[in-house]
Amino acid sequence: MSGLKKHRFEFRIAKMCQALNVSRSGYYAYIKRPESNRSVENRKLLDTIRDIHIKSHRIYGSPQITKNLLADQKASRGRVVRLMQANGIRSKVVKKYKATTNSIHNLPVADNLLNQNFKTSKPCEKWLSDITYIPTDKGWLYLAGVLELHGRALVGWAMDSRMKTELVSVALKQAVGRTGATKGLTVHSGRGVQYASKKYQRLLKRNGFIRSMSRKGNCYDNAPMESFWGKLKMEWLNERHFKTRAEAKKAVFEYIELFYNRRRTHSSNGYIPPFMHSKAV
Incomplete structure (x- = not known):
C-alpha cells in the first residue's frame, strides 16, 4: 500500500x-x-439452514428446518428462528383455499360422519377427497385428490380438462389400487355433484366404503384436504405460468409424487414424509 x-x-x-x-x-x-466458537457454529448452522430452505423450495419454516438439521448440528428452534430472522430467511405463506365443486343439485347427500374428527389409529381408516383447479392458457385443469388421513399422503389423484364424475372416480380407484384399502373405510367429501352422483356412490358401495359429506358451506369439515390444496398452490404452483395443461400436469406430478409424498416433512407425522410414515406404522 x-x-x-x-x-x-x-x-x-x-x-x-x-x-x-x-x-x-x-x-x-x-x-x-479470533472468531469465537459460537460465531463459527452459527456461521456453519446458517449455511445448513439455507441449504435445507433452498432444497425445500423455500417452503420449510423454522419448525421443519430445526427437525431436518444434521445429527451433529442440532440446535434449538429459538436459535434457528434468530438466525433465519437476522438473515431474511422465511417460509412461504399458504393462501386461503377456494371451493370449486357445485353442491347445488337434487341428488341425495350423506351425513357428516367425521364431524371434523381427523384423528386415526391405523392406515386406511379415513380418507378425504375433493377437487381443485389450476389455470393455464388453454383453460382450467381440474385435479381430484384422495388424502389418507393416517400419514397425510395423497394416495389417489386424477387430472382432466373437465370436472366430471369420472375424474373423482379415477382418483378413488387409484387410491384403492395403491393402498389395498378394504371395506369399512370412511371416505369423506364435499357435497359436489360428482361425489353425490350414482356412479360414484356405486363405486363406494362396491368397495364396502362408508360415505361421509361435509355440511353445506362448511369448509372446516374437509380442512386437511383444503390445507393440501393450499400447500400445492402456494408452495409449488402460484409463481408459475402454464401455457398448456400438459405443463401444469407435469408440475402437479412433481409436487405430489416426487416432493410431497416422499420428501416433504409433516409436523403431524413427527416431521417425516407421508410415505415414510406409512411404512413405519
Missing part, C-alpha cells in the same frame, strides 16, 4: 471510530481477535 493510500485508509478508520465512539486501538484489537 502506497503512502497516500495508507493515509486515506487510516483517515477512514479514524472517522469510523469517531462515529462509533470507540478508540482506534480498540478497533484494531477487535479485528485481530
Whole structure:
C-alpha cells in the first residue's frame, strides 16, 4: 500500500471510530481477535439452514428446518428462528383455499360422519377427497385428490380438462389400487355433484366404503384436504405460468409424487414424509 493510500485508509478508520465512539486501538484489537466458537457454529448452522430452505423450495419454516438439521448440528428452534430472522430467511405463506365443486343439485347427500374428527389409529381408516383447479392458457385443469388421513399422503389423484364424475372416480380407484384399502373405510367429501352422483356412490358401495359429506358451506369439515390444496398452490404452483395443461400436469406430478409424498416433512407425522410414515406404522 502506497503512502497516500495508507493515509486515506487510516483517515477512514479514524472517522469510523469517531462515529462509533470507540478508540482506534480498540478497533484494531477487535479485528485481530479470533472468531469465537459460537460465531463459527452459527456461521456453519446458517449455511445448513439455507441449504435445507433452498432444497425445500423455500417452503420449510423454522419448525421443519430445526427437525431436518444434521445429527451433529442440532440446535434449538429459538436459535434457528434468530438466525433465519437476522438473515431474511422465511417460509412461504399458504393462501386461503377456494371451493370449486357445485353442491347445488337434487341428488341425495350423506351425513357428516367425521364431524371434523381427523384423528386415526391405523392406515386406511379415513380418507378425504375433493377437487381443485389450476389455470393455464388453454383453460382450467381440474385435479381430484384422495388424502389418507393416517400419514397425510395423497394416495389417489386424477387430472382432466373437465370436472366430471369420472375424474373423482379415477382418483378413488387409484387410491384403492395403491393402498389395498378394504371395506369399512370412511371416505369423506364435499357435497359436489360428482361425489353425490350414482356412479360414484356405486363405486363406494362396491368397495364396502362408508360415505361421509361435509355440511353445506362448511369448509372446516374437509380442512386437511383444503390445507393440501393450499400447500400445492402456494408452495409449488402460484409463481408459475402454464401455457398448456400438459405443463401444469407435469408440475402437479412433481409436487405430489416426487416432493410431497416422499420428501416433504409433516409436523403431524413427527416431521417425516407421508410415505415414510406409512411404512413405519
